[in-house]
Amino acid sequence: MHSASWRAATVLASVLLVGTMAACGNSDTGGGGTKDDGKITMGFSQVGAESGWRTANTTSIKESATAAGIELKFDDAQQKQENQIKAIRNYIQQKVDVIAFSPVVESGWDTVLKEAKDAGIPVILTDRSVDSADKTLYKTFLGSDFVKEGKLAGEWLVEQKKTATGPVNIVELQGNTGAAPANDRKKGFGEAIAANPNLKIIASQPGDFTRAGGKQVMEQFLKANKQIDVLFAHNDDMGLGALEAITAAGKVPGKDITIITVDAVKDGMQALADGKFNFIAECSPLLGPQLMDLAKKVHAGETVPARIETEETTFTQEQAKEALPNRKY
Numbered sequence: 001m002h003s004a005s006w007r008a009a010t011v012l013a014s015v016l017l018v019g020t021m022a023a024c025g026n027s028d029t030g031g032g033g034t035k036d037d038g039k040i041t042m043g044f045s046q047v048g049a050e051s052g053w054r055t056a057n058t059t060s061i062k063e064s065a066t067a068a069g070i071e072l073k074f075d076d077a078q079q080k081q082e083n084q085i086k087a088i089r090n091y092i093q094q095k096v097d098v099i100a101f102s103p104v105v106e107s108g109w110d111t112v113l114k115e116a117k118d119a120g121i122p123v124i125l126t127d128r129s130v131d132s133a134d135k136t137l138y139k140t141f142l143g144s145d146f147v148k149e150g151k152l153a154g155e156w157l158v159e160q161k162k163t164a165t166g167p168v169n170i171v172e173l174q175g176n177t178g179a180a181p182a183n184d185r186k187k188g189f190g191e192a193i194a195a196n197p198n199l200k201i202i203a204s205q206p207g208d209f210t211r212a213g214g215k216q217v218m219e220q221f222l223k224a225n226k227q228i229d230v231l232f233a234h235n236d237d238m239g240l241g242a243l244e245a246i247t248a249a250g251k252v253p254g255k256d257i258t259i260i261t262v263d264a265v266k267d268g269m270q271a272l273a274d275g276k277f278n279f280i281a282e283c284s285p286l287l288g289p290q291l292m293d294l295a296k297k298v299h300a301g302e303t304v305p306a307r308i309e310t311e312e313t314t315f316t317q318e319q320a321k322e323a324l325p326n327r328k329y
């Protein structure tokens, strides 16, 4: 090749190379860590591993990330807000493309969410929401309507006890203090049972969404209260823990004490089918596929709905028997 043609070819190659690099984008700009392979990286901060629901949710997220070709950085916060804040700050430093998290409590997120926003990293809330007044701090919230779940549980009880002529004593096992599902399920249930003044919550304590917590608090309830007619547990796991305490106290769960829970995980559904629980309001943990879809959309700069509500149902003992064989989690 003549030297003039050689120089022209070299210049052309450089122009093409620069052009290609510009088209691929730069991982240090535009608020994300898209690498040259074009893969989206998601930093996910999970609440913990407190319940069967949470385990199913974690599995759903991990499997869906793999299926969607999204690189997942996963952190288990062990039910501590400070661990979640630390994980989110790490993800900001690592310049991930999208941050998603399920906030252990509702309050106290504004500062770290602002840091993510300033770094240009979109945030998706999943399962639980935050109480931030500034809704621009996150792109969307994907999850259940917890108030509705509490309301459905309460309405079922109102119907069951419509002929009650005297007081119906209810004890309540709450989720961890300050968590959206604990606040909202309490609210929805309380509003629904207000329809019948005979229905009274005589004791209400947090059992932290765990079996151990449910068992321990139920033991205290049984010691302190002679007559307990109904238990409303904010999740299956606390209800399952409470079963042990109720049986140990010589009472028959599902008969001497009516038991209502939330979630409908396999163990809860088994207890319902076996007649130990009486009613479950479903809360679906299978949020992974929708979450990955949303991550792709927000990363591409598409507008997504501010709120995406999970579809859910309720189960009686008969319905649990039918649904159990196909229950995946």
Ligand code: AHR
Pocket (backbone or CB within 6 Å): 050, 051, 052, 053, 054, 127, 128, 181, 209, 234, 235, 236, 237, 262, 263, 283
């Ligand atoms: O936020 C969802 C709740 O968290 C589930 O109902 C409970 O089981 C979990 O720990």
